[in-house]
Amino acid sequence: MDLQNQEERFEKVEPVSESGDQISLAPLLISVYRPPKSPRAQKSPYKYGSPFKSDRQSHSGRDGRPKKGGNGGKGTRGGLLDTGNDVLDPNDTNYDSNEENGQLKDSDLEEAFRKYKKKVTIIVEEYFATDDVESSANELRELGMPSFNYYFVKKLFSMAMDRHDKEKEMAAVLLSSIYAVVIDPQQVYKGFSELVEAADDLIVDIPDTVDVLASFIARAVVDDILPPAFLTKEMDLLPEDSIGVEVMNRAEKGYLTAPLHAEIIERKWGGSKNKTVDVMKARINNLLREYLVSGDKMEAFRCVKDLNVPFFHHEIVKGALIMAMEKGASEGRLLDFLKDAAEEGIINSSQITKGFGRLIDNVEDLSLDILSARELLQSLISKAASEGWLCASSLKSFSFQQEKYLEDNAARFFKIKIQPIIQEYFLSGDILEVISSLDLDNNTSFSVELSALFVKKLITMAMDRKNREKEMASVLLTSLSFPAEGFVNGFVMLVETADDTALDIPDVVEDLSMFLARAVVDEVLTPQYLEEIGAQCTGEDSIGSKAIKMARSLLRPRLSGERILRCWGGGDSSKPGWAIEDVKDKIGKLLEEYESGGEVREAFRCIKDLGMPFFHHEVVKKALVAVMEKKNERLWILLGECYSVGLITTNQMMKGFSRVSDSLEDLVLDVPDVEQQFAHYVDRAKIVGWLDSSFSCPAHVEENGSTS
Numbered sequence: 185m186d187l188q189n190q191e192e193r194f195e196k197v198e199p200v201s202e203s204g205d206q207i208s209l210a211p212l213l214i215s216v217y218r219p220p221k222s223p224r225a226q227k228s229p230y231k232y233g234s235p236f237k238s239d240r241q242s243h244s245g246r247d248g249r250p251k252k253g254g255n256g257g258k259g260t261r262g263g264l265l266d267t268g269n270d271v272l273d274p275n276d277t278n279y280d281s282n283e284e285n286g287q288l289k290d291s292d293l294e295e296a297f298r299k300y301k302k303k304v305t306i307i308v309e310e311y312f313a314t315d316d317v318e319s320s321a322n323e324l325r326e327l328g329m330p331s332f333n334y335y336f337v338k339k340l341f342s343m344a345m346d347r348h349d350k351e352k353e354m355a356a357v358l359l360s361s362i363y364a365v366v367i368d369p370q371q372v373y374k375g376f377s378e379l380v381e382a383a384d385d386l387i388v389d390i391p392d393t394v395d396v397l398a399s400f401i402a403r404a405v406v407d408d409i410l411p412p413a414f415l416t417k418e419m420d421l422l423p424e425d426s427i428g429v430e431v432m433n434r435a436e437k438g439y440l441t442a443p444l445h446a447e448i449i450e451r452k453w454g455g456s457k458n459k460t461v462d463v464m465k466a467r468i469n470n471l472l473r474e475y476l477v478s479g480d481k482m483e484a485f486r487c488v489k490d491l492n493v494p495f496f497h498h499e500i501v502k503g504a505l506i507m508a509m510e511k512g513a514s515e516g517r518l519l520d521f522l523k524d525a526a527e528e529g530i531i532n533s534s535q536i537t538k539g540f541g542r543l544i545d546n547v548e549d550l551s552l553d554i555l556s557a558r559e560l561l562q563s564l565i566s567k568a569a570s571e572g573w574l575c576a577s578s579l580k581s582f583s584f585q586q587e588k589y590l591e592d593n594a595a596r597f598f599k600i601k602i603q604p605i606i607q608e609y610f611l612s613g614d615i616l617e618v619i620s621s622l623d624l625d626n627n628t629s630f631s632v633e634l635s636a637l638f639v640k641k642l643i644t645m646a647m648d649r650k651n652r653e654k655e656m657a658s659v660l661l662t663s664l665s666f667p668a669e670g671f672v673n674g675f676v677m678l679v680e681t682a683d684d685t686a687l688d689i690p691d692v693v694e695d696l697s698m699f700l701a702r703a704v705v706d707e708v709l710t711p712q713y714l715e716e717i718g719a720q721c722t723g724e725d726s727i728g729s730k731a732i733k734m735a736r737s738l739l740r741p742r743l744s745g746e747r748i749l750r751c752w753g754g755g756d757s758s759k760p761g762w763a764i765e766d767v768k769d770k771i772g773k774l775l776e777e778y779e780s781g782g783e784v785r786e787a788f789r790c791i792k793d794l795g796m797p798f799f800h801h802e803v804v805k806k807a808l809v810a811v812m813e814k815k816n817e818r819l820w821i822l823l824g825e826c827y828s829v830g831l832i833t834t835n836q837m838m839k840g841f842s843r844v845s846d847s848l849e850d851l852v853l854d855v856p857d858v859e860q861q862f863a864h865y866v867d868r869a870k871i872v873g874w875l876d877s878s879f880s881c882p883a884h885v886e887e888n889g890s891t892s
Contacts, residue, residue, distance in 0.1 A: 300332045304339050311358060312343075312351050321362045333367045337375025342386065345396045353453035356400065357492070360407045364529065372409055376401060380418055383427040394427060398434035399452055405435075406446045408494050408532055415440075441725065450493065464493060468500050472507055476514050481521060485530050497531045501539020506550070509560045519567060526573040537578050540565060544579060545681050552599065598634050599641065606645050610653045615663045622664075635670020640677045644685065647695040655752035658699065662706045662797070672713050675700060679717055679728035686727050693727055697734035698751050704735070705745045707797050707833060714739075749796060767794060771802050775810060779818050784825050791831060800832045804840020812861045813854065820865075827874055837874045841866065 304324075311320040324336060337359065344355035363372060379386075379397060387393040404410040415432050422428040439449055468491070475484040488500065504522055508515040525531040543550070543561060550557040568574035605621045608614075622638070639661065646657035661671070678685075678696060686692045700717070703709040709717075718732040738748060774790040791803060803826070807819040826832040844851075844862060851858045869875040 296329070297332060300327060300329050301335060301339070303327055304336050305343075307336075308340050308343050312347070312354060315354060317358055317361045320358060321366050324362070325366050330368065330371070333371040334374035334378065336367065337372055338378050338382075341375075341379055341397075341400050342382075345386065345390050345393065345400075349453040352396070352400075356403045356407070356453070359404070360409060360492075360494070363407075363409050369409075372404075373414065376404065376410060376414065377418060377421075380422065380428040380431055381426075383431050387427050394430045394434055395438075397431045398438060399449070401431070401435040402439035402445070402449050403452070405440060406449050406494075408534070412440070441730070446496070464491065464496055465499060465503075467491060468503050472500070472503055472518070475521060476507070476511075476517060479517065481524060484521060485525065485528065488525065488530055494532070494535070497535035498538035498542060500525075500531065501536055502542050505539065505543055505561070505564055508564065509550075509554050509557060515564075519564070519571075522568070523571055523573045533575065536568075536574055540568070540574060540579055542684055546684060599637055602638055602641055603645075606642055609660065610645075610649065610656060613656060615660055618660060619663070632667050632669045632673060635664075635666035636673035636677060638664075639666070639671055639674025640681075643674075643678055643696075643699050647685070647689050647692060647699075651752040654695070654699075658702045658706065658752070661703060661708050668713070671703070671708050672717065675703070675709065675713075675717050679731060682727035682731055693730050693734060696728075696731040697738060698748070700731065700735035701738040701744075701748050702751065704739055705748045705797075707835075710835070711739070745796075745799065767796060767799060768802060768806075770794060771806055775803070775806055775819060775822075778822055779810065779816065784822065787822060788826070788829070788831060791826070797836075800826075800836040801839035801843060804832060804837055805843045808840065808844050808862075808865065809851065811865070812851070812858055823874070824872065827872075834874065834876065837869065838876065838879060841869065841875060841879065 304327075307320055307323050310323075311317075324333070340355050340359065344351045359367075359372065363369070380401075383393055383397060386397070390396065401410065401415070405412055405414070415436050419429065419432050422432070439445055442448060467487075471484055471487040474487075475481070488497070501522060504518045508518040522531070522536070526533065526536055547557055547561055554560065565574065565576055565579065569576035602622075605618060609618050642657050642660065646653045678699075682692055682696060685696075689695065700709070700714060704711055704714055714732070714735065718729070718736075738744060741747075770790075771794070774787060777790075778784075778787040791800070804823060807823050811817055811820050823832065823837075827834075827837065848859055848862060855861070866875065866879065870877060870879065
């Protein structure tokens with residue numbers, strides 16, 4: 185295929201309006217041929233009304249002409265052929281007072297743009313052949329037409345889209361290398377915008393346009409070339425039925441919202457296939473150490489650029505700060521390195537902030553090795569903020585951190601103490617030994633802070649192990665008499681540090697979401713607590729936020745509790761979990777035994793042995809049905825005892841009564857007055873506090889109950 189013709193098919197010459205270099209193409213467009221409108225069956229042979237375009241057309245059945253007479257879609261800035269009052273600004277650098285009405289000659293501007301397009305095509309072809317970034321950058325700079333550079337972006341990627349992965353990766357690397365150096369950010373933005381608008385034409389010759397172009401956009405966001413807001417802004421400007429909308433949706437939902445998306449996108453075309461997280465961390469550590477020895481800042485900057493992982497620069501910031509805290513004598517040199525890297529644009533401001541933020545999140549663990557870590561970090565933040573290369577207001581406050589975590593010697597000792605306790609539990613499975621080691625029997629007021637630290641440590645260690653240990657961790661949580669806030673704060677800490685955990689545990693989203701869902705099923709957390717944890721997540725794109733969303737989706741389906749309970753093997757490592765009919769049968773038998781003279785304690789033990797607290801609503805349902813059928817309130821008394829000791833919660837009571845309400849039409853065949861009885865027991869349950877006042881019976885039940 186002739187690449188020039190391919191580009192000519194979908195290219196639109198648009199007015200270029202850049203600050204400081206305004207050129208109006210309106211006079212040029214006056215002379216552009218506009219064909220008369222014709223029915224769909226008689227499409228104009230000229231794309232976008234230009235006689236210079238190829239007459240090749242899409243066979244998709246889509247009208248290739250622009251909508252609204254060329255005026256664009258929703259939110260666009262007017263038509264390409266609107267020439268009513270387009271005059272040049274006298275302050276424009278291209279303004280010539282000798283020309284009639286201050287207008288540039290159409291032919292001069294058109295000729296300049298045509299020459300630029302030909303030269304750009306040659307530059308891109310040569311780059312794909314030589315892979316010489318520096319030479320390509322110099323050639324583009326020598327063209328001296330910065331206002332047309334948006335076309336270079338468009339041409340570079342449109343040509344790469346129809347080639348192999350090697351050229352796609354080369355295109356992404358080239359633009360990343362010349363961004364803000366040769367090509368202004370506004371031109372890059374406009375180039376991508378035009379690519380998206382041209383997607384309807386590109387897909388005719390490149391069937392996988394949606395995925396490839398979405399990948400380029402996602403890569404540009406990861407490389408900090410495009411702002412994330414590009415996606416939402418462009419969506420507002422595109423027609424709803426355009427291919428460009430599909431591209432933006434694929435970029436956002438298919439790439440940028442995926443866990444660890446930065447590394448996945450970076451490796452899509454083989455660019456970073458040999459760069460694991462551990463390797464990158466080692467290289468970053470080496471370059472920082474070499475810088476401390478040599479003091480050669482320019483060489484250090486070169487090494488940072490050679491890493492070619494701009495999305496991972498926060499690790500450089502974090503490593504440099506830790507090194508400055510460990511080696512006080514090197515603090516000045518390392519801060520000077522970070523300051524100059526920020527001012528030169530080597531490390532952007534978002535990565536600087538993220539590096540400091542990660543250190544704040546981990547300062548409690550760092551304090552185990554550097555006792556004065558909190559004070560040292562506070563000092564580093566103050567110095568960076570005073571020098572102007574850190575926006576301290578965007579960081580979490582230390583006062584909040586101090587309130588949230590216990591940072592005294594007792595907490596440090598406790599964290600050291602619990603690790604071997606958890607390791608031994610994973611070997612023995614002895615829950616009583618854990619309770620004894622924590623001295624929970626004697627320490628009835630186990631602090632919220634220490635409880636949170638234990639929950640965080642237990643789950644973090646379990647996530648890095650097999651399903652057996654994950655199941656054991658969940659079982660242990662149900663057996664600990666921690667205060668409710670301790671469980672909540674422990675999960676909050678896990679969610680907030682999930683981005684860092686992901687560096688060592690890639691499956692953290694799936695594992696943490698399952699731990700959250702399992703905690704709700706086991707009633708370690710209430711659904712309301714899950715919402716509170718989610719409300720404290722910072723950033724919708726964070727790993728923790730994704731885990732919360734996944735946990736909610738896991739809990740949403742009917743009978744989700746049974747599936748979640750079996751996620752790691754059921755009640756223990758040898759039992760995959762009960763079949764639902766078996767559980768119902770066991771519940772029926774234990775209720776019969778109690779009704780025939782059994783003891784309350786024995787009934788409690790049988791209910792606990794089921795190991796399915798999320799299914800206790802079945803106990804409520806069967807007991808209530810038996811009470812109404814047999815007119816015997818012994819089981820009603822059992823429900824009261826179960827509720828008083830917390831064995832059956834309000835949530836399970838509500839579910840049980842709801843299940844009975846749903847089955848009243850069937851029950852009335854055996855118990856004619858069941859509706860009146862049910863209304864009576866609902867009122868009694870509300871009086872004793874089993875049911876919330878918002879619980880209501882079906883309308884016909886309320887009517888029948890009121891007349892009885």
